[in-house]
Each structure stands twice: as C-alpha cells, then as structure tokens.
Amino acid sequence: MNTINWRRVIQVGLIMGVVVLIASIIGMVQTFDERDMIAGLLTLGQLLLFAPAFYGGFSVAGKDERRAPVPTLLAGLLAGALAAVPVVLLVALAGFWTTIRDYFVNVSPQLIEILTFGRESVSGSLLLLGVMAGLGLLGAAIHLIPQRVRRPFINATMFTLVFSLFSDVPLNIANQFLSRDLVRLVFPSKGITVVAAVVIFALALAVALWWEFSGRARRQQQQATITPEARRRNSLIVMVVSLALLLVLPRILGIFLTNVVAQVGTFVLMALGLNIVVGFAGLLDLGYVAFFAVGAYVTALLTSTGDLGLGVNFWIAMPIGVIAAVLFGIVLGIPVLRLRGDYLAIVTLGFGEIIRVLVRSDLLKPVIGGAQGILDVGRPNFGSFTFVTPEHYYYLILAGCMLALFIAWRLRDGRAGRQWMAVREDEDVAEAVGINLVGTKLLAFAIGAGFAGLAGAIFGSRVGSVFPNSFELLISINVLAIIIVGGVGSLPGVVLGAFVLVGLPELLREFVEFRLLIYGILLIVMMLVRPEGLWPSAVRRRELHAAETDEPSVAAAEGPLHEEVQPLV
Amino acid sequence: MTTMLELNDVHAYYGKIHALKGISLNVAKGEIVTLIGGNGAGKTTTLRTICALMRPTSGAAMLNGENLSNYKASQLAAKGVAMVPEGRGVFSRMTVLENLEMGAYHRNDKAGILEDIEHIYALFPRLKERRGQVSGTLSGGEQQMLAMGRAMMSRPSLLLLDEPSMGLAPVLVEAIFSTVEEINRQGTTILLVEQNALMALQIASRGYVLQTGEIVLSDSARALQRNAMVQKVYLGIE
Structure with missing residues (x-):
C-alpha cells in the first residue's frame, strides 16, 4: 500500500491555486461569469474557479486504488483548500488595499462578489474555501468508487457540463421544432434550468452505465462476428444517413x-x-x-x-x-x-x-x-x-x-x-x-x-x-492549427479540427478577448496529451503507437489498418 | 570484361570545399568493386555524384558509355542504377511490403513485381516475417535488409551500397555481406562503399582507397589486403 506523497499534494494544490488566481486577475472569471450554464446554480466563471480544485483533488489521489480511503480523502481536501488560498488572500488584500485596481484593473467589486458568493468578505471567503476544499475531497473520493461506476459517472458529468455550456446548439435546434413555452422550460435565457440539468445528467448516466455494463461487450461481440460484407453494408448505411443529414442540416x-x-x-x-x-x-x-x-x-x-x-x-x-x-x-x-x-x-x-x-x-x-x-x-x-x-x-x-x-x-x-x-x-x-x-x-x-x-x-x-x-x-x-489538432494527414481529423477550432469559438463569441489565450492553452495541452491529433490517420496512429504494442505482429498489421492503403500495383 | 561504370577525373565541390579532386575509377560488368576510406574521404560524395544527386564541376560519370550528368536522379532507376544510401534508406512510415512496392515505382509489370517481391523474401526471410510491419519499427539490421531489398526491386544492373555495415552487430554484418555476394552471383554489378575494409575486401574483386578526395591506391582486393599501408590504416594490423 502506497502512502500519500504530501509534498506533491501541496505542490498540486498551490499550482491549482495559482491557476485560479491568474484566471481571476486577468478578468477571465468575471467575464465568464456572465455565461450561465445551469441557471441560478453554476456559471462558466464559477466552473473556472471550481474545476482546478476538483482536478487538484482528483490528481493527487492518483491511480492507486489500493490506497487507504482516509488519507486519500484528506489529500483531496488539502489540495482543494490550497487551490482556494491564493484567491482568498486576494479578497483579503482587496479589502484593505483600496487602490489595487490601479495595478490589477480586473480586481473589480464584481469579481470580489463572485469570489465571495455575494456575502461579506470573511464569511464569503470561508465559504469559498469550504466549497473548494469540498470539491477537492470530491475529486479524491471519485477514486474510491469502483472503476466501472466511476467512468460512466465522470462521462455523464462531462456531458451535462458540455451540454449546458454549448446550450446554444440544442436551444437553436429546439426552436426549430418546439413551441416557445416548451423550449423555455429547459432553456430559460442562457444556460439550462436546474431540473433540465438533473434530467440530462440522469439520462446520460443511464446511457453510460448501460454502455459500461452491457453495450460495450455486446458491440465487441458484434464486431468480432461481423462479416466483411455486413461491415461494408453498415458503413454504406452510415454514409447515406450522414449525407441525408447534411442535406437537411440547415x-x-x-x-x-x-x-x-x-x-x-x-x-x-x-x-x-x-x-x-x-x-x-x-x-x-x-x-x-x-x-x-x-x-x-x-x-x-x-x-x-x-x-x-x-x-x-x-x-x-x-x-x-x-x-x-x-x-x-x-x-x-x-x-x-x-x-x-x-x-x-x-x-x-x-x-x-x-x-x-x-x-x-x-x-x-x-x-x-x-x-x-x-x-x-x-x-x-x-x-x-x-x-x-x-x-x-x-x-x-x-x-x-x-x-x-x-x-x-x-x-x-x-x-x-x-x-x-x-x-x-x-x-x-x-x-x-x-x-x-x-x-x-x-x-x-x-x-x-x-x-x-x-x-x-x-x-x-x-x-x-x-x-x-x-x-x-x-x-x-x-x-495549420486545425490540421495539427485534428490529426495531420487525416481527412476526418481535418473536419473535426475545424469544428473544434472554428465552430466552438463562434459559439463562445462573448469571450473573444480570451480566444488566443484559450487557443494557446489548447494547443499545448493537445501536444502533451494527444500529439497525434483528435482523429489521427491510420499511418500516424500505427507510427506513434507502434512502441506501445510490444510485438507489432504481422497479423495485426495485416488487419484493418493495412486494408486502408491500397497496393501500389 | 566490359566496363559498366566509369568515372573520369571527377571534381566536385560543396560550396568552396573541394570534396572530390579528380576521381577516376571503373567497374566492369559482374564485379564487386569496393571503395574504402575513412571519414570525410569523399566516399559518399562519389556515390552521390554517380546518382546525379550532385553535379560534378568537371569530369563525368559514364554508365555504359552514357554521361549520367545528362539525367535527373529520378531517371536513373529506369537506367538500371539503384542506390542504398547511408543509414536508414527506408520509408519509415510505410510497411515493409509498401517499401518494396515503392522500389518498383518506375515499373509497370505487375506480375514481375509480385515475383520479385517473393524473390526478395527468399533473399531476406526476415522481411517476409515482418512484411506488414511499419519499417520505422524494424531493427537496424532489418532496415538495412529492407533498404537493399527495396533497391533490388527496381531490377538494377548496378547496385550502389553506401556503408551497409554501419552500426550493425558483427554477426549481422556477416549476414549482410554474404547477401551482397549472393546478389552479385545472381548477376548484379556492385559498387560497395565501406569503412569496414576488412569485410569489404573479403567479398570484393577489386578495390580503391580514397583519402581526402583522391584515390591513393587501386588494386585487386587480395593485393590490397596485403598492402602495408592498407593493413596499418584500414585493417588495424601493425
């Protein structure tokens, strides 16, 4: 059983704290706060504050599932709390340094209000500290859930967040087909209602759990027994359906x-x-x-x-x-x-x-x-x-x-x-x-x-x-960034890359002043986490991951990957 | 014996550096000729000049009486010249089979190509085992075999090899060199550039010794093996 590396906990907590602090003093938190995700409950600005605390807790708890629960939770709690410390200090500093805005123009009363949940500064700061520590704890606690439940849970949460962030897309689609009153039930003005968020999360969780416990296995079985003709027929059906969809898309x-x-x-x-x-x-x-x-x-x-x-x-x-x-x-x-x-x-x-x-x-x-x-x-x-x-x-x-x-x-x-x-x-x-x-x-x-x-x-x-x-x-x-993020040399990757790097910023138009910053961060993260791109070409994939499969056997290479390249002669 | 390749007082420069100072050599049909020399002697430059990857400033490389400078590098494959460059002369993102197919790029006889692929597999059984593997993941020796196999796919009459032994374990060097001999026995003329003089002189019929852009010695391989200077400098025999 491994013990917790407390030095690392403090390190991660403080790094996350600095991230939160920078996001606050460059005005990101305040600008993003104008975008409601779940009406009355969560704004994008708050997500920006809270996500680092949660992630800090999640990452210090680590992958070792045999670890004792109590120290794990404590580590998460500490990392989350540390992530709050720099901004709490900022609130305190703004309390008695009245001319702070001469130096940090974005440390506005509105920002302080966001950071303290609209309360007075001491109780507000404590609340912020408590919330972020709690999120760190939650991030760590995720590791204590068995993996087969954890994964669907995380995916459903992510889905709900993405859905509420880009609620413009479902909103515009719903407007095409449903009556105004019905649409208002889910999409108040910006973001989605709490009830809608709960329902969406529940549905997403149900689907994700079904997939984890039954769907995936069924699909794998199907894939294993499928004949080449059936596979070709399936891909033809997919192509025809997507083409039809593209034609009626507007x-x-x-x-x-x-x-x-x-x-x-x-x-x-x-x-x-x-x-x-x-x-x-x-x-x-x-x-x-x-x-x-x-x-x-x-x-x-x-x-x-x-x-x-x-x-x-x-x-x-x-x-x-x-x-x-x-x-x-x-x-x-x-x-x-x-x-x-x-x-x-x-x-x-x-x-x-x-x-x-x-x-x-x-x-x-x-x-x-x-x-x-x-x-x-x-x-x-x-x-x-x-x-x-x-x-x-x-x-x-x-x-x-x-x-x-x-x-x-x-x-x-x-x-x-x-x-x-x-x-x-x-x-x-x-x-x-x-x-x-x-x-x-x-x-x-x-x-x-x-x-x-x-x-x-x-x-x-x-x-x-x-x-x-x-x-x-x-x-x-x-x-150039589109083809790198999508996957150099990959045709579907290029299309996907354009949607991510051109489409998503269009949907988040009000944040245009932070566009290049987000762009830069995204590129760095992509190169670290997924250098081959979102949807890499078969050639890139087999090249970058050849080292991971110990013996890239002839049989494997002659499988589907090889079929994609037609022989020269 | 008819002369296949002939270099006549070839001079070449890299910018101001006089890399080849009047190289003259010839290779007769069916021979293995080796060009030995240390680092920077001009061995690779000589090969690049023959392949038209570099233009000589004066002098000419003639193949069967034709001046090779009149051709582009990409036209030489069709003239029966194939080169295996120093290091990894393979397309590392392509599979072994795809590399061999690329070797037959200028050919159109589908049946002949398939036949030749089988022939290469017979020559290098390792390549057959690895035919579907991305060649960048092959070992150094396997890549050298693949580079040679790829070159043979163009059915060359003249094969130019640039240091095939470089960076390989002794046992692999032996294997590579015996394959070179085998390829020669099957009718391909070979010009072999090597630092490993010991091995090169064992399979070659004649040899040239190159020092700082000039040929300082030329003789039969056997005579060169016994030459005091060659023994001292290239064979490490005191």
Whole structure:
C-alpha cells in the first residue's frame, strides 16, 4: 500500500491555486461569469474557479486504488483548500488595499462578489474555501468508487457540463421544432434550468452505465462476428444517413447555427488543401492564406458590381479564381520548393505577408481597392434564383467540401499519395526510386492552392465584400492549427479540427478577448496529451503507437489498418 | 570484361570545399568493386555524384558509355542504377511490403513485381516475417535488409551500397555481406562503399582507397589486403 506523497499534494494544490488566481486577475472569471450554464446554480466563471480544485483533488489521489480511503480523502481536501488560498488572500488584500485596481484593473467589486458568493468578505471567503476544499475531497473520493461506476459517472458529468455550456446548439435546434413555452422550460435565457440539468445528467448516466455494463461487450461481440460484407453494408448505411443529414442540416439548425457551420466549412475547405501540402507531402507552408486571398480577390474583382468590378457571373468567375490560385501556387512553388523544411516555412511565411502588404498598398489601390477593399461582390445564381441566405451558401460550401474531400481521398490512396509519402519520408531515396521531386511537390502545392482559392471565392461572395484584413497571417496559423489538432494527414481529423477550432469559438463569441489565450492553452495541452491529433490517420496512429504494442505482429498489421492503403500495383 | 561504370577525373565541390579532386575509377560488368576510406574521404560524395544527386564541376560519370550528368536522379532507376544510401534508406512510415512496392515505382509489370517481391523474401526471410510491419519499427539490421531489398526491386544492373555495415552487430554484418555476394552471383554489378575494409575486401574483386578526395591506391582486393599501408590504416594490423 502506497502512502500519500504530501509534498506533491501541496505542490498540486498551490499550482491549482495559482491557476485560479491568474484566471481571476486577468478578468477571465468575471467575464465568464456572465455565461450561465445551469441557471441560478453554476456559471462558466464559477466552473473556472471550481474545476482546478476538483482536478487538484482528483490528481493527487492518483491511480492507486489500493490506497487507504482516509488519507486519500484528506489529500483531496488539502489540495482543494490550497487551490482556494491564493484567491482568498486576494479578497483579503482587496479589502484593505483600496487602490489595487490601479495595478490589477480586473480586481473589480464584481469579481470580489463572485469570489465571495455575494456575502461579506470573511464569511464569503470561508465559504469559498469550504466549497473548494469540498470539491477537492470530491475529486479524491471519485477514486474510491469502483472503476466501472466511476467512468460512466465522470462521462455523464462531462456531458451535462458540455451540454449546458454549448446550450446554444440544442436551444437553436429546439426552436426549430418546439413551441416557445416548451423550449423555455429547459432553456430559460442562457444556460439550462436546474431540473433540465438533473434530467440530462440522469439520462446520460443511464446511457453510460448501460454502455459500461452491457453495450460495450455486446458491440465487441458484434464486431468480432461481423462479416466483411455486413461491415461494408453498415458503413454504406452510415454514409447515406450522414449525407441525408447534411442535406437537411440547415432546417434542423436554424439560421444562426447554419451560419456557424458555413464558416466552419470555409475553414474545412482550406484545411483540406493545406492538409495535402503539409500532411501528405510534408511541406510546411506558413503563407497559405495568400492562395485564399488570390481566390477571393480574383473572384471579387470579376463579379463585383461596384466601381472596381467587372460584373461577371459568379459561376464563370469562381473557376477563374481557383485557376488563378493554382497558377499562383505553381509560380511560387517552382523556385521555393527546392528548399527544405524550415527554409520553406520561412519563405512561404514571407510570401504570405507580401501578398497582404500588396493588397493593402496605395500602389494597387486603383485596381484592388487598398484598405477599403472590394464591395458588392457578386452572388451565385441559377436563372432568377440568387444565393443570399446562409442556408444557400451552406449548400455551396457543402458541395465544395464534398468535392475537396473526394479529391483528397482519391489522391491519398492513389499513386500521388504514395509519391507524397515517399518524398516526405526521404527525398533522396524517393528520387533514387524514380520519383520526380519537383513535380510531386508542385502537384501538392497546386492542389492545396486550388482548394484555398475555392474557399476564398466562396468566402468573398458569402460575406459580400473583400478586405485585406481578412487575409492576415493568423488565418494561415489557424488553418495549420486545425490540421495539427485534428490529426495531420487525416481527412476526418481535418473536419473535426475545424469544428473544434472554428465552430466552438463562434459559439463562445462573448469571450473573444480570451480566444488566443484559450487557443494557446489548447494547443499545448493537445501536444502533451494527444500529439497525434483528435482523429489521427491510420499511418500516424500505427507510427506513434507502434512502441506501445510490444510485438507489432504481422497479423495485426495485416488487419484493418493495412486494408486502408491500397497496393501500389 | 566490359566496363559498366566509369568515372573520369571527377571534381566536385560543396560550396568552396573541394570534396572530390579528380576521381577516376571503373567497374566492369559482374564485379564487386569496393571503395574504402575513412571519414570525410569523399566516399559518399562519389556515390552521390554517380546518382546525379550532385553535379560534378568537371569530369563525368559514364554508365555504359552514357554521361549520367545528362539525367535527373529520378531517371536513373529506369537506367538500371539503384542506390542504398547511408543509414536508414527506408520509408519509415510505410510497411515493409509498401517499401518494396515503392522500389518498383518506375515499373509497370505487375506480375514481375509480385515475383520479385517473393524473390526478395527468399533473399531476406526476415522481411517476409515482418512484411506488414511499419519499417520505422524494424531493427537496424532489418532496415538495412529492407533498404537493399527495396533497391533490388527496381531490377538494377548496378547496385550502389553506401556503408551497409554501419552500426550493425558483427554477426549481422556477416549476414549482410554474404547477401551482397549472393546478389552479385545472381548477376548484379556492385559498387560497395565501406569503412569496414576488412569485410569489404573479403567479398570484393577489386578495390580503391580514397583519402581526402583522391584515390591513393587501386588494386585487386587480395593485393590490397596485403598492402602495408592498407593493413596499418584500414585493417588495424601493425
């Protein structure tokens, strides 16, 4: 039986305390407090305060289940209480240092009110200390529950929290189908009601318990006995159902969410393109936004009905925009692709900036509008029917994404995919077996540029105007982060990554000033916990986890993983 | 015997560094020729020049009378030249089988390729056992075997090997070298670059000794084994 490492308990408790303190004095707690999760019970700000205490207790109790319960609980209690100490000191300090706001502008009366639950400072502080110690205790106590109950319990709690945090999504969907009064029962104004939270938690727990004790085993049994034909039929059914779902999605989601999905789709399109360049061919391109800009500007200039535009039909202008982006990719690629790795990254980075400076410049202002951009970008139409609403553009973007997915998928599994993989692995050997390096790299660069050009063309039309500000370096970084978080080289990963890094921030719009901070933390955590991405490609998975299975046997490798890659010959 | 590969007074530079100072050598069809020398002698540079991965500033590498500088590196596989680079010349994220398939990249005869894969498996039974494994997880010796197998998949008439013994246990070196001999017996001409002169001179018919970019000795392998300078510097015999 292991004893508790008290030094570690104190360490973890204090680290969590510092996290809470920093979140408080940078104003995060106060801003997040405006978002109700469970009405009258929990705000996002409070979650930010409490989660570290709970996690501190959870982590100091550790994984060793044979430990004695009393010291375990004590350790949790201590860690939770320590997590509260720095903010309690902050409350005390704010009590007699009246000019503290001159130095820490966010230590406002509202923050103190949140920290003390609206009571006077001594009893409020004690309450905070007590609550956080209790949560630490709870975090530790979780370990005393047998694992098969613990896991469903944690999952159900997480589900309830996520549901209430992103309650905009179910709210908008419910608004489409249910009467206003019924919707109000679950979603008061922001967040969800207490009753709804309890019901949702109970349902989630029931499902999770069923899965733990019966569902999983049943599914495994099913998986083991399933014939290849049945498996193929199942995946076909899944595909048809998801396609049908995608087609009616705007009807389910409502205007607000459809717009969010359209925005996500634009980034999916770009990320699919960059994934070919970075993920398949291994060329680090940091100036990717340039191709997006070329597609957007060319299409906007051709279609705009304003002073600068030519008023060309969108369906003619869009392919021209895409071709322009592809040509641009090739022209840039020929000199640049002889460089390797880091050098390529720097050159493309510089190139992206050149494009941005150029479109801003006064020199080109008479042609492309300078900082004022191009207004009245043309909209696609079929005869008298014109694309106007987010719903219309949703379908246009969906079609674009489907096309891009199909192209990327066919290329990956075909000869080009093998060439890219070989070049990424070892340029010399690739050349020695007869692969034309420049041609292979150019192909990746051109296709990636084409996808970005298409995204740009649709983007300009959807927004209705094109400004230099829409094409900042941050977009390139954003798209790169999408494919890294999603899983480099993985097609479903790219889609998932776009939803996580573009969709979720759209739903948490009021926290835009903390967006980059959260983004940075998320990237760091991802790289530590799941470097292969949320939905890694089969190749990445077998590479990163080959060491974990002791003898990666021939049988295992010839299983499903191997089937995904078609033989070259 | 007809000359297959011929280097004629080849000079090459890395920036300002004069790496090859007039290399002349020849390899006849069916031979194993070895190029021995210490670190930085220019062995790898010589191979890179033959493969068109580097351009000579003067002089030429000729294959069956054709100047190799007129080709791109990617065209040489079709000319019957295959190279196994120093270290790990494998695509580490691909499986063993996929690596072998990549070796046959420029070929289109499906039946012949399948036949050759079986042939490689016969040559290296280890590779057959590991055919579905990601090659980055193979041991050093297995990776060397795979790199050689991959090179053989292009049905080369000339195989260039860059230090196949590097970093391998003695027992594996023996195995690799006996396979090199076997490959040669089956009709492939071999140019073997090695630091391990002892082993290289045992299987080669002729050898060249390279020092700081120049060939200082050339003779039959047997004669080189008995040469006092070679014994002292490369074989460690006092």
